[in-house]
Amino acid sequence: MLFLILSVICSVTVGVIFKIARKYQVSATQIVGYNYVFALALCYLFFSPDFTVLDASSPWGIFISLGILLPVVFLFLVTSIKHMGIVKTDVAQRLSLIISIMGAWLFFGEQFSGLKLTALLFGFPAIILILDKPTENKENKWIYPTLVLLGFGVIDLLFKQIALTSTLPFTTSLFVLFSIALVIMILFNIYEILFRKAKMDFNSVVFGGLVGIFNFGNILFYLKAHQAFAENPSTVFAGMNMGVIMIGSLVGIFIFKEKVTKLNITGLLLALIAVVFIVISQLK
Numbered sequence: 133m134l135f136l137i138l139s140v141i142c143s144v145t146v147g148v149i150f151k152i153a154r155k156y157q158v159s160a161t162q163i164v165g166y167n168y169v170f171a172l173a174l175c176y177l178f179f180s181p182d183f184t185v186l187d188a189s190s191p192w193g194i195f196i197s198l199g200i201l202l203p204v205v206f207l208f209l210v211t212s213i214k215h216m217g218i219v220k221t222d223v224a225q226r227l228s229l230i231i232s233i234m235g236a237w238l239f240f241g242e243q244f245s246g247l248k249l250t251a252l253l254f255g256f257p258a259i260i261l262i263l264d265k266p267t268e269n270k271e272n273k274w275i276y277p278t279l280v281l282l283g284f285g286v287i288d289l290l291f292k293q294i295a296l297t298s299t300l301p302f303t304t305s306l307f308v309l310f311s312i313a314l315v316i317m318i319l320f321n322i323y324e325i326l327f328r329k330a331k332m333d334f335n336s337v338v339f340g341g342l343v344g345i346f347n348f349g350n351i352l353f354y355l356k357a358h359q360a361f362a363e364n365p366s367t368v369f370a371g372m373n374m375g376v377i378m379i380g381s382l383v384g385i386f387i388f389k390e391k392v393t394k395l396n397i398t399g400l401l402l403a404l405i406a407v408v409f410i411v412i413s414q415l416k
Contacts, residue, residue, distance in 0.1 A: 133411065135357040136368060140375035142350035146343055147380060151388065153339045159330060160210050164203055165321050166340020168314035171348040175310060179303035186304065191297055195305070198290045199312020203320070205283030212276035224277035226259045226377060231285025232369035240292065240365050248366060251409035254402045255374055261399025262377050291351075292365050295358035302355045309351075364413075371410050374403045 153163060175181065212221040233252065236242040244252075294305050324330040354372065361367045381400055384390040 133371075135353045135360055136371050136375065139350050139353035139357055140372060140379060142346045142353065143372070143376050144379045144383060145346040146350060147376075148383060148387075149339060149342050149346070153335075156335050156339075158333055158335045158339055159324075161207070161317070161321055161324060162330075162333060162336035163340045163343055164206055165314070165317035166337050167344040167347055168203070168310050168317055170341045170344025171351075172307065172310040172314055174345065174348045175303060175307045179301075179307075181304040181307040182301060183304065183307075185300055186308070190300060191294065194290050194293055195308050196312060198287065198294070199309050200316055201283060201287050201290070202309065202313045203316045205280065205287060207320070208276060208279045208283055212280050215273040216277055221277050221280060224281040225284050226263065226373050228281045228284035228288065229255070229259070229369055229373040231282070232288040232373075233366050235285070235289040235292070236366040236369060239289065242364060242366055244366065245413050247409050247413035248364075248370075251370060251406045251413065252366075254409065255370055255406035258374070258399045258402035258406055259377060261395045262381055262403060264393070264395045264399070288369055291354060292358050292368075295355050296362065302352075302359070306348075306351060306355070310348075367410055367413070371407065374407050374410070378403050378407070 150160070150163070153160075209221060209225065212224065237244065294300075295302065297305070321330075325332070354368070357368045357372075358365060378400060381392075381396070385392055
């Protein structure tokens, strides 16, 4: 569970950094671009990935798919927030858990215990209640949160597949993924600079570096958690989503002084119960 907890902490920290960056009006796309520069450097410096293991039989299809999806889905997330607001986008991102759980059953042959099913029964309404907040954005462009939901669900399943690839060190896989994602973001930022007259901002380097450090930790520990729970991928899927929602909500309440309703508090309690059932299911 330690890897899962560390992944949750890193994920929440990334969200906090983006929340702070918005106050400085820093370009989100530039932050994402620098994020992959720093993540790539960390991966190379700390793990010295072995490139000799890469050959024609390596899962290049999964590498390329994930390398493209990671930055592209984030851009969908940014667009969804712009058109539909943060609340509805958060709901879509966390409800991607449905795709992850269904994938664990359909593609990875996981059998669900009564405890784990009980955790899910508490978990899904918890997500909806926690994220049930008023929004002033009335613009109805559901295509964007829909793409966010599908994108994050597919990303979860592809990460699980990489974690199961025993012939490749996960550090090498990480380096390949970050490299592809960086190329995609370089192309996107070049487009914005040339055609949308975007300007380079030094603050984006600072925020990008911070995001890169914690994003690297998030994905690293997430893959390690999948390896540790190889027979129970739904534990990682559900634990990650519930953990991020719980800790993220507490950070929002106590640090950023966000307002919460009785429904939000009820959702937090349900999420806590769901996490307890997940832990108990693993102990058994």
